[in-house]
Amino acid sequence: MNPDAVPTPSDFIRDIVAADAQAGKYSQIVTRFPPEPNGYLHIGHAKSICLNFGIAREFGGVCNLRMDDTNPTKEEVEYVESILEDVKWLIAGWADDRIGLKRKGQTPDRVVRDGHPDFHLGAVPRNLLSATEVEPFYASDYFAQLYEYALELIRRGRAYVCDLSPGDTDAYRGAPDRAGQDSPFRNRTVAENLDLFQRMKAGEFPDGTRTLRARIDMASPNVWMRDPVLYRIRHAEHHHTGDAWCIYPMYDFAHCLSDYIEGITHSICTLEFEVHRPLYDWILEALDLPRPLPHQFEFARLNLSYTVMSKRKLLQLVSEGRVKGWDDPRMPTISGLRRRGVTATALRRFAYNIGVTKYNGVTDVAVLEHAIREELNREAERRLGVLRPLKVVLTNYPEGKVETVDAVNNPENPSAGRRPVPFGRELYIEREDFMEAPPPKFFRLRPGGEVRLKYAYIVRCDEAVKDASGNIVELRCTADLESKSGGAHADRKVKGTIHWVSAAEAVEAEVRLYDRLFTVAQPDSGGEGVDFKTFLNPRSLETVRARVEPSLAEADMGGRYQFERLGYFCLDPDSRRGQLVFNRIIPLKDSWAKEARK
RNA sequence: UGCCGAGUGGUGUAACGGUAGCACAGCAGACUCUGGAUCUGUUUGUCAUGGUUCGAAUCCAUGCUCGGCAGCCA
Numbered sequence: 001m002n003p004d005a006v007p008t009p010s011d012f013i014r015d016i017v018a019a020d021a022q023a024g025k026y027s028q029i030v031t032r033f034p035p036e037p038n039g040y041l042h043i044g045h046a047k048s049i050c051l052n053f054g055i056a057r058e059f060g061g062v063c064n065l066r067m068d069d070t071n072p073t074k075e076e077v078e079y080v081e082s083i084l085e086d087v088k089w090l091i092a093g094w095a096d097d098r099i100g101l102k103r104k105g106q107t108p109d110r111v112v113r114d115g116h117p118d119f120h121l122g123a124v125p126r127n128l129l130s131a132t133e134v135e136p137f138y139a140s141d142y143f144a145q146l147y148e149y150a151l152e153l154i155r156r157g158r159a160y161v162c163d164l165s166p167g168d169t170d171a172y173r174g175a176p177d178r179a180g181q182d183s184p185f186r187n188r189t190v191a192e193n194l195d196l197f198q199r200m201k202a203g204e205f206p207d208g209t210r211t212l213r214a215r216i217d218m219a220s221p222n223v224w225m226r227d228p229v230l231y232r233i234r235h236a237e238h239h240h241t242g243d244a245w246c247i248y249p250m251y252d253f254a255h256c257l258s259d260y261i262e263g264i265t266h267s268i269c270t271l272e273f274e275v276h277r278p279l280y281d282w283i284l285e286a287l288d289l290p291r292p293l294p295h296q297f298e299f300a301r302l303n304l305s306y307t308v309m310s311k312r313k314l315l316q317l318v319s320e321g322r323v324k325g326w327d328d329p330r331m332p333t334i335s336g337l338r339r340r341g342v343t344a345t346a347l348r349r350f351a352y353n354i355g356v357t358k359y360n361g362v363t364d365v366a367v368l369e370h371a372i373r374e375e376l377n378r379e380a381e382r383r384l385g386v387l388r389p390l391k392v393v394l395t396n397y398p399e400g401k402v403e404t405v406d407a408v409n410n411p412e413n414p415s416a417g418r419r420p421v422p423f424g425r426e427l428y429i430e431r432e433d434f435m436e437a438p439p440p441k442f443f444r445l446r447p448g449g450e451v452r453l454k455y456a457y458i459v460r461c462d463e464a465v466k467d468a469s470g471n472i473v474e475l476r477c478t479a480d481l482e483s484k485s486g487g488a489h490a491d492r493k494v495k496g497t498i499h500w501v502s503a504a505e506a507v508e509a510e511v512r513l514y515d516r517l518f519t520v521a522q523p524d525s526g527g528e529g530v531d532f533k534t535f536l537n538p539r540s541l542e543t544v545r546a547r548v549e550p551s552l553a554e555a556d557m558g559g560r561y562q563f564e565r566l567g568y569f570c571l572d573p574d575s576r577r578g579q580l581v582f583n584r585i586i587p588l589k590d591s592w593a594k595e596a597r598k
Numbered sequence: 599u600g601c602c603g604a605g606u607g608g609u610g611u612a613a614c615g616g617u618a619g620c621a622c623a624g625c626a627g628a629c630u631c632u633g634g635a636u637c638u639g640u641u642u643g644u645c646a647u648g649g650u651u652c653g654a655a656u657c658c659a660u661g662c663u664c665g666g667c668a669g670c671c672a
Contacts (some may be wrong), residue, residue: 015614034672035672038671070671070672071671071672074671074672166669166670170668170669174668175600175668176599176667176668177599177600177601178600180668207670208670210670220601221600221602222600222602222667223600223601223667223668226668229669229670232669232670234670250669250671250672251671255672271604271665271666272666272667272672273672274666274667275601275603275666278602298603305609353610353622354610354611354621355612356611357604357610357611358603359603359604359605359610359611360604360664361604361610363609363610363622364610364622366622367609367610367621367622367623369622370622373635377634378635382632411632412635441633452631456631485631493631494631496631496633497630497633498632499632562634565632565633565634566632588632588633588634588635589633589634590633590634591634592633595633
């Protein structure tokens with residue numbers, strides 16, 4: 001089954017888009033995904049990507065990828081590149097024909113309507129240009145146009161240059177339940193504002209000495225309407241525009257106008273921007289723009305149990321070395337999940353399953369895990385691998401004899417075929433599949449007990465050999481030579497079946513076993529002054545030397561395998577020729593673990 | 599204590615005045631050469647109180663609870 005063959009999603013935002021499309025409000029639906037390149041994308045962004053690109057594909061529209069890069073001091077090209085890669089990976093084969101990009105280096109076209117400036121820059125039609133000729137949109141590509149819009153706002157008496165210091169600006173703003181006070185610079189003349197703003201741009205003033213502010217209402221119950229800052233002075237190098245500018249627009253000013261310039265119809269963001277919506281609309285309306293205005297809609301961001309989602313916290317984990325990098329397989333980043341082996345289709349299915357609402361809840365990470373297993377169970381070929389090897393000698397099996405057993409590649413998909421696996425006198429089995437004094441309902445090997453070796457023989461354990469300190473180092477067993485799988489007398493039933501590898505033929509591999517990064521469901525709700533890192537799981541990564549069946553020596557990067565009875569695994573990029581490194585994507589559900597806890 | 603928003607089983611989400619459903623999780627069982635998968639059954643819910651209505655999760659009122667907002671961050 002195609003994992004994307006799910007019913008068309010429905011939610012309150014799609015309802016709005018559908019109604020707008022129905023009413024013929026727009027010639028085309030245009031959404032946008034606007035990350036700030038100040039960190040790596042995480043699974044919360046994946047939710048947003050699935051929403052925005054999903055709407056684009058369902059309504060025959062486009063979703064522009066835009067870098068929201070208006071703050072030079074926090075943004076870097078490394079982040080731009082990772083964002084591009086992550087988005088492309090996540091939408092590949094699904095909505096990659098809907099991504100809105102622009103010609104490299106292109107900036108908005110200038111149109112003058114009724115003497116007022118207007119700018120437009122739409123996405124380049126697909127297949128018109130090759131991948132090397134296009135790039136994402138950048139808010140910073142609109143700095144010149146935004147500057148013109150700012151001048152227009154000043155001319156209309158809707159913006160002014162304010163000389164208040166940052167501290168005074170705060171003080172004048174008042175509090176949520178206390179009106180603010182007008183800035184003493186609020187009533188400067190248009191000419192003076194124009195002059196000052198141009199000089200701000202020219203670099204005449206140091207950082208923090210002046211701002212451009214919207215002239216709205218210092219007594220507004222919505223603090224974002226209390227003459228919000230539109231431009232600040234920052235003599236800083238910008239990753240995309242270099243040193244061309246020393247004034248930079250604020251989010252609220254840049255975002256709505258970027259949306260407008262690109263012809264966005266539905267600007268979908270998260271709940272915390274709800275209080276900014278009046279400002280979003282105010283700016284666009286104050287400019288009296290000639291084309292249809294974009295509208296902002298808000299949905300609840302994703303919160304996942306047992307992890308953290310804020311870029312600030314993820315950055316902290318990276319910079320403090322708590323994880324190996326942004327793409328550490330334990331990270332909820334898209335690159336981390338990708339390296340871990342999680343597929344894009346699983347992420348999309350997850351996004352579909354959780355839905356879109358305005359309720360700010362916490363999604364159980366089990367929902368994600370289920371989406372991952374569901375696909376992998378269907379798709380992944382099975383292999384035999386032993387994570388913690390315990391040697392087994394079949395005392396009645398001829399020395400030096402090697403036979404091959406016939407193993408099923410994927411019981412969920414017969415067309416995946418079968419493969420030969422070597423079998424011999426000396427084997428490794430999983431240490432935890434043997435217990436000297438097992439509890440009830442332990443269906444694996446025990447002294448005197450029998451177990452089926454998957455695809456091979458039923459064996460009985462005769463003796464557990466121990467070293468001087470009492471550790472079990474080897475099991476001596478006898479095989480029922482009549483019981484070989486597929487053989488004439490194979491139908492004898494035993495309660496347990498375990499996996500194994502042939503000692504002589506198995507290859508060694510490093511296997512990285514990942515567990516949740518945090519020990520508590522909500523690490524960032526620890527209460528006052530409790531650092532989320534307190535709850536870091538010290539055992540989130542365990543590395544073992546495993547033995548895996550020889551066919552895995554040819555495992556390919558990007559391949560995903562189920563090691564039978566254990567979980568799903570994929571090759572890590574750290575692998576070298578002859579040095580396999582596997583990541584455990586996710587373990588199989590383990591109902592024995594549950595039983596054992598009782 | 600100003601403004602904005604949200605409350606449906608353990609979690610997430612449907613039902614748009616007409617049988618409260620789905621998914622995940624849980625539990626019980628069947629089946630199984632993966633204690634996987636699959637199948638069957640099943641526990642648990644409309645924040646509260648009033649009102650409108652033949653009928654309310656849905657409409658109205660009041661209250662309660664939770665989240666967001668006072669960056670020259672986004």
